[in-house]
Structures are given as structure tokens and as C-alpha cells.
Amino acid sequence: xxxxxxxxxxxxxxxxxxxxxCATSGRTLNGYLMAWFRQAPGxxxxxxxxIHWSTTITYYADSVKGRFxxxxxxxxxxxxxxxxxxxxxxxxxxxxxxxxxxxxxxTSEGIYNYWGQGTQVTVSS
Numbered sequence: 604x605x606x607x608x609x610x611x612x613x614x615x616x617x618x619x620x621x622x623x624x625c626a627t628s629g630r631t632l633n634g635y636l637m638a639w640f641r642q643a644p645g646x647x648x649x650x651x652x653x654i655h656w657s658t659t660i661t662y663y664a665d666s667v668k669g670r671f672x673x674x675x676x677x678x679x680x681x682x683x684x685x686x687x688x689x690x691x692x693x694x695x696x697x698x699x700x701x702x703x704x705x706x707x708x709x710t711s712e713g714i715y716n717y718w719g720q721g722t723q724v725t726v727s728s
Contacts, residue, residue: 605629605717607699612722619689619726625682625699625719632656632675636705637682639673640712641695641724648698650710652684662709667693689726696721 611623623639638653652673653662661673672685682699700715708714 605632605635605701607701607717607719609697609699609719609722612697612724614725614727615689617690617726617728620685620687621689621724623684623686623697623699623722623724625684627680627682627701632677632680632701634704636702636709636715637673637675638700638709638715639682639684640698640700641693642698642721643692643695646695648712650712651697653709654682655705664710686724689724691726691728694724694726696723 606628608626615621633656635656636653639651640648641651642648650664651667652671654673654675656675670688675682698721699719701717702715706714
């Protein structure tokens with residue numbers, strides 16, 4: 604079992620930056636696929652970014668490519684999402700997710716077994 608706890612959300616202005624953290628516990632994460640999703644009010648949850656723990660290969664949604672960076676700290680068992688040049692449309696609850704093995708369907712929330720409780724990010728114009 605893997606527990607995920609997000610932190611780092613908040614209220615910022617357009618153009619600002621935030622770094623979200625996802626602290627994990629329960630086991631080592633070698634081979635895991637870790638991801639960030641987000642859900643805005645009235646919208647479905649959508650894929651933001653993913654990282655393969657062992658290779659550190661990363662994947663991004665087109666809407667955040669070039670602005671967001673996903674990374675992981677092996678010593679701290681923590682996944683990060685650095686968000687730069689934030690826009691009002693980035694406003695959402697951000698969730699950390701994980702699964703035991705890599706999948707080509709990494710944009711699909713249904714393949715992830717573990718989820719955090721979410722952290723709110725609000726970007727004002």
C-alpha cells in the first residue's frame with residue numbers, strides 16, 4: 604500500500620509560480636509511474652504530468668508543456684510539480700496519483716491505484 608499526501612497549493616496571481624509536493628510512504632517506488640491530475644469545478648479530472656520513477660522519463664499535457672515540470676526526489680520519496688507562468692485556467696484541485704508499473708495509458712486516471720486527497724490551486728487574473 605502506498606499513501607500519497609499533497610501539499611503546496613494556494614492562491615497566487617497570474618504569472619506567479621508554485622511548487623506542489625506529493626509525499627509518499629509505504630514502500631520504495633522503483634518502477635512506479637507517478638502522476639499529477641487536476642480537476643476544475645464542473646470539469647472532469649484531467650491529466651497534467653507523469654514521471655516514471657526509475658528512468659525519470661516525463662510526460663506532459665499539451666496545456667502545461669513548457670510551463671510545468673514534474674520531478675522526483677528518490678531520497679525523500681517525494682514527487683514535485685513545479686508550476687511556472689500560472690494562468691487562471693490552471694485553477695483546480697491538483698491530485699497526486701501512482702501505480703506500480705509503467706503504462707502507455709498514463710493520461711487515463713483509471714489506471715492509477717493510489718491517490719492523494721488533493722490540494723487547491725487558485726490563480727487570480
